[in-house]
Amino acid sequence: MSIRIAVHDPRGYPPVVIGKRLAPRLDSLDGKLVGLVDCLFDNSDVFMEQLRLWLAEHLPGVRTKVFKPKASWTDDPEMRAAIAAETDAAILGVGL
Amino acid sequence: MELELAGIPTMPVHTQPFARLAQSVARANGMPRARQAYVPQPLVGRSPSELRAYVDGADPISKRPFMQEVIEGLTKPLSPEDLEGLSFERSTPRLLEPDTRENLHELFRQNRWTDMLPIVLPTEERVAAMLKGTSIPADRIVGKMRPTAFREFWQFDVEKIAVNAVMAGAKPEYFPVILAMMASGITARSSSTTSFATISVVNGPIRDQIGMNAGIGALGPYNHANSTIGRAFSLACQNLQGGSTPNETFMGTLGNFLGYTACFAENEERSPWAPFHVDEGFKASDSTVSVFFGGWYTQSGYGPRDSWKEKFIRCLTATEFYQQPLIVMDPIVARGFVDRGFTKQSLIHWCADNAKLPARDYWDDQWSQTLTLPHAVAGIEPYASRLKAKPDELVSIFMPEDIKIVVTGGETQGAFKMFGGRYAGRGPGTFNRENPTVLIDAWR
Numbered sequence: 221m222s223i224r225i226a227v228h229d230p231r232g233y234p235p236v237v238i239g240k241r242l243a244p245r246l247d248s249l250d251g252k253l254v255g256l257v258d259c260l261f262d263n264s265d266v267f268m269e270q271l272r273l274w275l276a277e278h279l280p281g282v283r284t285k286v287f288k289p290k291a292s293w294t295d296d297p298e299m300r301a302a303i304a305a306e307t308d309a310a311i312l313g314v315g316l
Numbered sequence: 317m318e319l320e321l322a323g324i325p326t327m328p329v330h331t332q333p334f335a336r337l338a339q340s341v342a343r344a345n346g347m348p349r350a351r352q353a354y355v356p357q358p359l360v361g362r363s364p365s366e367l368r369a370y371v372d373g374a375d376p377i378s379k380r381p382f383m384q385e386v387i388e389g390l391t392k393p394l395s396p397e398d399l400e401g402l403s404f405e406r407s408t409p410r411l412l413e414p415d416t417r418e419n420l421h422e423l424f425r426q427n428r429w430t431d432m433l434p435i436v437l438p439t440e441e442r443v444a445a446m447l448k449g450t451s452i453p454a455d456r457i458v459g460k461m462r463p464t465a466f467r468e469f470w471q472f473d474v475e476k477i478a479v480n481a482v483m484a485g486a487k488p489e490y491f492p493v494i495l496a497m498m499a500s501g502i503t504a505r506s507s508s509t510t511s512f513a514t515i516s517v518v519n520g521p522i523r524d525q526i527g528m529n530a531g532i533g534a535l536g537p538y539n540h541a542n543s544t545i546g547r548a549f550s551l552a553c554q555n556l557q558g559g560s561t562p563n564e565t566f567m568g569t570l571g572n573f574l575g576y577t578a579c580f581a582e583n584e585e586r587s588p589w590a591p592f593h594v595d596e597g598f599k600a601s602d603s604t605v606s607v608f609f610g611g612w613y614t615q616s617g618y619g620p621r622d623s624w625k626e627k628f629i630r631c632l633t634a635t636e637f638y639q640q641p642l643i644v645m646d647p648i649v650a651r652g653f654v655d656r657g658f659t660k661q662s663l664i665h666w667c668a669d670n671a672k673l674p675a676r677d678y679w680d681d682q683w684s685q686t687l688t689l690p691h692a693v694a695g696i697e698p699y700a701s702r703l704k705a706k707p708d709e710l711v712s713i714f715m716p717e718d719i720k721i722v723v724t725g726g727e728t729q730g731a732f733k734m735f736g737g738r739y740a741g742r743g744p745g746t747f748n749r750e751n752p753t754v755l756i757d758a759w760r
Contacts (some may be wrong), residue, residue: 222416228438228479230429231408232461232470232556239346239403243320246391254390255324262685263359263367267329270368274383291690293465295318304322309390313329314359 250281252308257299260292264314271311317345326350327389331357332376336564337507344468349398351389353382360682410475411440424483428561431551431576435483446478449491450759454478458498461557463507463565472498472556480555484548489526490541493518493605495759497549500752502607502741504553504575505560511568513611515642515737516546516579517722519593520603522756523581530583532726535644535733546577574611580724586647587723589660596753603756608720608737610639615734620652625670631734632671633713638683640718641667642737646725649732660721668716675705678713 246252254275258268268286275282287303287310289296303310319326330338332354342350354377355370362370375382415423420437424430436442447454452474460469474495481494497516506512518528529539537543554560584591584600593604615631635641653663678684679702692699702711720739725731741750 222418224414224416225420225437225439226411226414227420228440228443228475228482229408229410229412230424230438230476230479230483230551230555232472232476232558233408234406234470234558235468236405237344237346237403237468239400240317240321241400242347242350242394242398243323243325245325245393248391249387260686260690261359262682263362266362266364267355267359267367267370270364270371271329271386273368274371278383279387288690290694292686300318300322303319304324307324309325309327310319311327311329311386311390314331314355 246309249279249309251283253283253285253306255287255303255307255310256284257287257289257303257310257312259312259314260288261314268311268313271313317342317347317350320347320350325390327353327386329353329355329386331355331359333357333563334567335377337567340564341466346403349395353385353389354378355382428559429551429555430483431547431554433576435551436485438479438482442482443475443478446482446486446488446491447475449478449488450474450495452495452759458495459501461498461501461503461553463503463505463557463560467507467558467565470556470558472552476556477552480552481544481548484544484551485540486544486548487526487540490545490548492756492759493522493526493545494548494552496605496754496756497545497607498552498556499759500605500607500741500754501750502609502752503557504550504578505557505566506609507560507566507568509567509569510612511570511572511575512609513572513574513578514549515574515608515611515735516549517592517606517608518545518579518581518604518756519584519591519598519606520756521601522603523584525603528581530581530585530724532728534580534583534724534726535578542580543577546579549579550575550577572611578611579605582722583647583724586727588647588651588654589721589723592720592722593753595660596751598753598755604753605756606739606753608642608735608739608752610642610736610738612636612639612736613734614736615641617732618730619649619732620656620730628667629670632667633673635713635734636683636736637671637673637678637713638681638687639736640714640720640738640740641734642739643667643719643721643732643734644725645721645723645732646727646730647723648725648727648730650721650723652730661716664719664721665716667719668712668714671713672710673713674707675702675709675711676707678702678711 375385454475460471504514528541559565692703741752
């Protein structure tokens with residue numbers, strides 16, 4: 221019979237995860253301002269423009285405004301504050 | 317997710333291969349039911365009409381119309397589960413359940429705690445012996461690390477690093493070097509699609525004290541300290557940052573051989589120039605390790621021959637220039653440049669002055685578009701001037717401070733290499749300038 225031995229767990233210490241609520245959803249997008257956030261990945265501006273055009277064609281009651289962070293891969297609190305202050309909803313692309 | 321917390325319903329859009337990663341990040345942020353939409357990969361290189369087809373088409377994950385996913389994500393009422401979020405603690409025990417050696421080896425492989433090469437099992441005795449390699453208490457928190465900027469940080473202490481050092485086959489006398497590397501906070505296991513690795517350079521007296529190789533085959537598998545220190549760093553990064561699992565915490569499309577191990581010593585004794593760590597402000601008597609992030613490209617050559625300028629320009633301009641070059645040269649090459657009247661610094665300046673591309677080529681680059689363009693548009697130099705340049709106008713691709721030179725090798729050939737080696741520290745961004753050289757003596 222083989223000997224059983226104890227060994228260390230090689231993993232680090234993960235952070236405690238605190239649950240967070242999603243924001244309440246809108247009844248409709250009609251008449252609302254939707255922020256289109258261009259995350260600055262290569263060609264994401266072109267994609268977001270196509271998404272904006274789709275909304276303009278199919279949901280003309282939806283207003284849109286494009287936002288861009290100061291740099292890619294970095295949080296931009298000023299941009300987030302502007303989106304929170306000005307818009308009713310946001311579409312972010314293309315994120316990962 | 318910050319926008320959701322601010323009360324703004326949000327729909328992030330990702331490309332299909334990132335679905336598992338996006339869901340994993342949402343869960344780790346306590347919002348496992350965050351709504352997401354997906355489009356096919358790739359986005360890069362696709363025309364407006366092709367991207368319009370993505371918008372008009374189906375979400376490749378849900379198979380429903382993409383825009384229906386987006387609109388419903390913003391308007392479909394929340395369920396009770398959506399409102400709860402998810403709080404949880406993930407514990408990592410100090411010791412695993414006892415088992416046979418064979419089963420434990422299999423457990424480590426199955427859990428992706430290895431680099432898929434055989435490891436040394438981290439028994440209590442072996443870890444205790446490794447801890448004797450430092451005077452720092454085992455429970456001292458050394459730092460925190462994550463595979464990429466949008467994931468959560470995991471913490472680690474001295475003992476956890478010792479566990480991984482044992483697994484890599486390192487000796488206790490190497491342990492201060494490994495601790496210093498981990499204290500840099502730079503991960504050798506980035507999750508980037510670009511398959512980054514790290515290259516670490518050791519300077520100072522500890523090189524000889526632990527028997528590192530800076531001679532023949534310094535970059536190769538010919539020295540126990542070089543090999544196992546680099547491997548320990550790689551294993552520690554993947555295990556202490558919360559993993560490096562393909563399709564979840566690792567997205568590098570090709571992977572990188574340097575991910576197994578990449579650590580060497582500078583041949584200070586045979587170099588005609590000051591050691592690298594002295595260039596960076598340390599004393600020659602200090603022992604340091606410098607962690608270069610990248611390892612994505614390699615250019616190679618010999619010399620310096622009469623045509624060395626043309627060769628260097630070809631190499632420098634052939635780099636993926638978002639990754640600054642770490643030039644590693646044999647002492648023969650370094651002395652050759654001295655014979656031609658160069659100091660290390662004047663050679664670096666020559667490289668920066670002569671590494672130029674037409675602006676058209678500089679900007680027709682995925683990383684220039686993603687990382688550099690926002691700074692250029694904001695008027696930040698030197699990027700703004702590069703953006704103003706006419707398409708055929710030559711623009712510099714490096715600043716002198718971007719380029720680093722290290723001398724190593726056994727003088728059997730006048731060989732050099734240029735590696736992608738960003739010497740800037742943790743995190744993304746063009747302007748990040750943390751100091752990635754760590755004093756090993758502080759970890760003895």
